[in-house]
Amino acid sequence: MVVIGCSTGGPKSLPEVLSxxxxxxxxxxxxVQHMPEGFTRSFAERLNMISPLEVKEAEDGEEIHKGHVYLAPGNRHLLLNGRRLLLDDGPKVNYVRPAVDVLMNTVAPIYGPRTVGVILTGMGSDGAEGMRLIKRNGGKTVVQNEETCVVYGMPKAVVDLGAADRIVPLEDIAKNIVLMLSTGM
Structure with a gap:
C-alpha cells in the first residue's frame, strides 16, 4: 500500500512521481492532495493521462486494486476500511479536509509493514502524525527534500518528528517507493 500526501506545489510534484x-x-x-471541491476530478483525469497507472477520483465504498491510484475528492476525508474506500464529511483535521493524517491513520493499522508513506511539498504539518504511525506499525516512509519543494512545511514536520526513513529529491521519490515495496528497505 502506498499513501501520498501533498499540498502547496503538489499539482506539479505529484505528476512527476506518478509518471x-x-x-x-x-x-x-x-x-490526498489539498485541493478545493470541484477540482479533484479533472486533476485525477489529467494525472491519468500521464501515468502508467490508472488514476481516478476515489468513490465511497469502492474496492481498491493494485496498480490503481485513488485521489481523495476535495472537501471529503478519505479513509480505508479493509479494502474499501470511505469518504467522510467529518470536521477538518490540521485545518484541512481531506487530511493526510486521517487517511494514514486508517491505513497504517491495516497494512502495517506493507505500507509506504510519502509526503511531498506542502504548507503546514498534515501527514506528520500519520507518517509516525506508519513507522510505528512497521511501514516505511519517504519525504521530498527541501531543495526540490515549493514549500518544505509538510516534509519538514515529518523530519522534525523523526518519522522520515528517507529524504530524497522529487525525481527519486518514485524509485524509492518501488524499492520500499519490493524490499521493505
Missing part, C-alpha cells in the same frame, strides 16, 4: 511509477506497481496508491 515515474511502473504500470505493474504491486500495490494500490491512495493520494
Amino acid at each position: 515515474r511509477l511502473p504500470g505493474n506497481l504491486p500495490a494500490p496508491v491512495l493520494v
Whole structure:
C-alpha cells in the first residue's frame, strides 16, 4: 500500500512521481492532495493521462486494486476500511479536509509493514502524525527534500518528528517507493 500526501506545489510534484511509477506497481496508491471541491476530478483525469497507472477520483465504498491510484475528492476525508474506500464529511483535521493524517491513520493499522508513506511539498504539518504511525506499525516512509519543494512545511514536520526513513529529491521519490515495496528497505 502506498499513501501520498501533498499540498502547496503538489499539482506539479505529484505528476512527476506518478509518471515515474511502473504500470505493474504491486500495490494500490491512495493520494490526498489539498485541493478545493470541484477540482479533484479533472486533476485525477489529467494525472491519468500521464501515468502508467490508472488514476481516478476515489468513490465511497469502492474496492481498491493494485496498480490503481485513488485521489481523495476535495472537501471529503478519505479513509480505508479493509479494502474499501470511505469518504467522510467529518470536521477538518490540521485545518484541512481531506487530511493526510486521517487517511494514514486508517491505513497504517491495516497494512502495517506493507505500507509506504510519502509526503511531498506542502504548507503546514498534515501527514506528520500519520507518517509516525506508519513507522510505528512497521511501514516505511519517504519525504521530498527541501531543495526540490515549493514549500518544505509538510516534509519538514515529518523530519522534525523523526518519522522520515528517507529524504530524497522529487525525481527519486518514485524509485524509492518501488524499492520500499519490493524490499521493505
